[in-house]
Amino acid sequence: MKKIFFTLGMLLASYSIFAQDAKNVVANKAMGATQHSKDFLVIQLGYVGLNGTGASDINSGFNREFNLAFMYDIPLKNTNFSLAAGLGVSSSNIYLKDQMIDLTKVSSSPDFESTTSYKKFKLAMNYLEIPLEIRYRQVPENANKGFKVGLGIKIGNLVNVHTRSVATVNGSKHIEKEANKSLFNTWRFAGTARVGYGNFSLYGTYALTTMFKESGTYDIKPYTIGISFSGL
Numbered sequence: 001m002k003k004i005f006f007t008l009g010m011l012l013a014s015y016s017i018f019a020q021d022a023k024n025v026v027a028n029k030a031m032g033a034t035q036h037s038k039d040f041l042v043i044q045l046g047y048v049g050l051n052g053t054g055a056s057d058i059n060s061g062f063n064r065e066f067n068l069a070f071m072y073d074i075p076l077k078n079t080n081f082s083l084a085a086g087l088g089v090s091s092s093n094i095y096l097k098d099q100m101i102d103l104t105k106v107s108s109s110p111d112f113e114s115t116t117s118y119k120k121f122k123l124a125m126n127y128l129e130i131p132l133e134i135r136y137r138q139v140p141e142n143a144n145k146g147f148k149v150g151l152g153i154k155i156g157n158l159v160n161v162h163t164r165s166v167a168t169v170n171g172s173k174h175i176e177k178e179a180n181k182s183l184f185n186t187w188r189f190a191g192t193a194r195v196g197y198g199n200f201s202l203y204g205t206y207a208l209t210t211m212f213k214e215s216g217t218y219d220i221k222p223y224t225i226g227i228s229f230s231g232l
Contacts, residue, residue, distance in 0.1 A: 042069045044203055046226020048092050053219035058112055061095040065224050069131050080140045084133040094123040103180035109214035110183050120166040127156035149195050156188035185213055194228055203228040
C-alpha cells in the first residue's frame with residue numbers, strides 16, 4: 001500500500017512540474033508575440049522637397065508632411081525578416097513664398113502666379129494609403145529593440161486637395177480656402193525606406209508618379225526626409 005501511495009505521489013509531482021513548465025512556455029510565447037506586435041503603429045514627420053521639371057519655378061519654404069499608418073507585421077519563420085502591410089493617411093503641405101495657385105481656375109495645367117498679396121499660402125494634399133514593407137530586425141522577437149531597416153512602397157489615393165491663404169484686408173486678417181483636385185493625379189506610388197534603432201528611425205520616400213496630371217511644364221515628383229516613430 002505504501003508503494004502505491006508513493007507511486008501516486010511521484011506521478012502527481014511530475015504532473016505538477018510538467019504543467020508548470022507548459023504554462024511557462026505558453027506565457028513566454030505570448031509575451032514574445034506581444035512584444036513583436038508593438039511595431040504595428042508608425043508615425044512620421046518630415047520635410048517635403050520638390051524634384052523634376054518645373055520644380056525650380058515653384059518658390060516654396062519649409063514644406064512639411066505627416067504620416068500615420070497601422071501596420072500588420074508577418075514574421076518570416078526562423079529569420080530576422082518580416083513582411084508588413086497596412087492602412088494609413090498622409091498629409092503633404094507645400095508653403096508658397098510670394099506665389100499662389102488658383103485651384104478654381106479652369107485649366108489643363110497648373111499655374112503658379114507671382115504675388116505679394118498673401119502673408120501665407122499653403123497647398124495641402126491628403127492621401128489614403130496602403131504601405132507595404134519588407135523589414136529586417138536585429139532583435140526579431142522584440143520590435144522595440146535593436147537595429148531595424150525597412151524597404152517598401154506606398155500606394156496612395158488622393159482624397160483632398162485644397163489651398164489656404166492668409167492676407168490682410170482693410171487692416172483685418174482674412175483667411176480663404178479653396179478645394180479642387182482636378183489638376184492632380186488621383187494615384188500616387190512612392191518608394192520608401194526606414195533605418196533606425198529601437199522605436200526611432202530616419203525615413204525617406206520618393207514619388208514614382210508625378211504630382212500633376214499634366215507633366216509638360218510641371219513634371220514634379222516630391223521626395224521626403226524625416227523622422228519616424230514606431231510602437232504602441
